[in-house]
Amino acid sequence: MESDAEEEAAATPAAAGAPGAGRLKGSPELTVDADMREMAKTAAWSVSSCKAGNGVAALRDDNLDTYWQSDGAQPHLVNIQFQKKVQLQLVALYVDFKLDESYTPSKISIRAGDGFHNLKEIKTVELAKPVGWVHISLSGADPRETFIHTFMLQIAVLSNHLNGRDTHVRQIKIYGPRPNPVPAQPFHFTSREFITYSTIR
Numbered sequence: 001m002e003s004d005a006e007e008e009a010a011a012t013p014a015a016a017g018a019p020g021a022g023r024l025k026g027s028p029e030l031t032v033d034a035d036m037r038e039m040a041k042t043a044a045w046s047v048s049s050c051k052a053g054n055g056v057a058a059l060r061d062d063n064l065d066t067y068w069q070s071d072g073a074q075p076h077l078v079n080i081q082f083q084k085k086v087q088l089q090l091v092a093l094y095v096d097f098k099l100d101e102s103y104t105p106s107k108i109s110i111r112a113g114d115g116f117h118n119l120k121e122i123k124t125v126e127l128a129k130p131v132g133w134v135h136i137s138l139s140g141a142d143p144r145e146t147f148i149h150t151f152m153l154q155i156a157v158l159s160n161h162l163n164g165r166d167t168h169v170r171q172i173k174i175y176g177p178r179p180n181p182v183p184a185q186p187f188h189f190t191s192r193e194f195i196t197y198s199t200i201r
Contacts, residue, residue: 030092030133032175039088040080040174048077051166059172064094067168069103076157076167080174081115087147087176088112091136091155094171097129102164104129105157110136112150119154129161147177 040060047056049072058066059078070076097104107126113119125136138148153174157167 030094030173032090032092035178036089036175037178038173039082039086039176040172042083043174044079044081046079046081048072048075048079059169062171064096064170067100067170069168070157070166072166074158074165075109078155078169078172079116080153080155082151085149085151087149088138088153088174089147089177090138090175091153092171092173092175093134093136093155093169094132095127095130095134095169096132097161098131100168102160102162103166103168104161104164105159105167105169106161107158108136109156109158110138111154111156112138112148112152114151116152119152122148124158 045056045060047059047068047070049070050056051069051071054067054069056068056078058068068078091110093105093108095104105127107124109121110123110125111119111121122138122140123136125134127134139146140148155172157169160167
């Protein structure tokens, strides 16, 4: 597990124009690498608690004006369960300190496992007054570990800004690798091109 300090920089909203940055142009959609796809459309979602009218559906409605609001003791949990083992690379959350203030998460734990009985923490991130999409990579310390393989992902809000009790999260997206990414097309010389290239060289 990486340290909170190491993860803080990685978890801040990506700057506009940066590769994989989350950008809003009149839409809650964010930009991610082309070789990733959203994985949680058919998953079973649940939360540890919610205020009436601000339940789990608000996390997946593609509307930044709605939000999940917890209504219980911390930690506040979002559980995403898949029908089969899946490869996951990225968690993207939309949070807004300017709108939500003390309801905004300040420390988040990401956990994975086969089910509730064996979840293990894989990342802990700290957020400093975030506004926008927050990208949390699920890759390991080893650069070869670009994804996790799991049946279940749990996002736990451990604390909020200004010592707030309940939390607001406006959207959550879960991304994994595409099963058949389009490979880069190799460049082939024709015989004429090869002769010209060889002569110039």
